[in-house]
Amino acid sequence: MSKVLILEDEESIRSFIVINLKRNGFEVLEAADGHEALAKLQSVPDIDIALLDVMVPGIDGFEVCRRIRETNERIGIIFLTAKVQEQDKVYALSVGADDHVSKPFSPTELIARIHSLLRRVNVYRESSTKVTFTSGPFTLDLISKQFKRGGQLIELTPTEFSLVQYFLENENSPLSRDQLLDHVWGKEYMGDPKIVDVNIRRLRQKIENNPSEPMFLQTVWGFGYKWKGEGQ
Secondary structure, eight states: OOOOEOOOSSSHHHHHHHHHHHHOOOOEEEEESHHHHHHHHHOTTTOEEEEEEOOHHHHHHHHHHHHHHHHOOEEEEEEEOOOOOOHHHHHHHTTTEEEEEEEEEHHHHHHHHHHHHHHHHHHHHSSOOOOEETTEEEEETTTTTEETTEEEEEEEOHHHHHHHHHHTTTTTOOOOOHHHIIIIOOOTOSSOTHOOOHHHHHHHHHHOOTTTSSSSSSEEETTEEEEEOOOO
């Protein structure tokens, strides 16, 4: 049974989410403020998904997300927010979120997003075959779930890991935004397709010497992106 933590200070909204998650077979933990959420994440280390509201008492959702990502790249994070400004959506992803759902939302949409993210989390955590990808200074190990550059570990979220794996499986081949969206987020994904570009920018911050002039994760103008390997 997958475990989901909900950080939401409005009891009516939190109860509505809890009921629908339990109906769909999830084990649910609740938090009404940022401090409580962080305490539960520390005391229950095997939480699979965190649903974070932004405007909560004490530590806001953005800061909770940042603190989670300081020590945990394996948990899936979805923001639940009434904020609709583009910069807020982008900021949520930039601090480590995997997805965002704008209020008001339907239970069907939320459950679909959670299942989509769970698939990426489970792929990140489990693998039945030993496969290692090597490209230039980079290695990606599907067993240990480690991505390294020159032997130096680079921490990736489950979504970032899925992206890197897909790029390395298709080294030097251009991949469209739609291909990336379908493969990583799933064909049923109902969110903003710009989530691809935000995650690419975040990846570049981790792997490139100069993210504004990427050597490895390159833009194919008018189409999408490609991972540039050696000799290309």
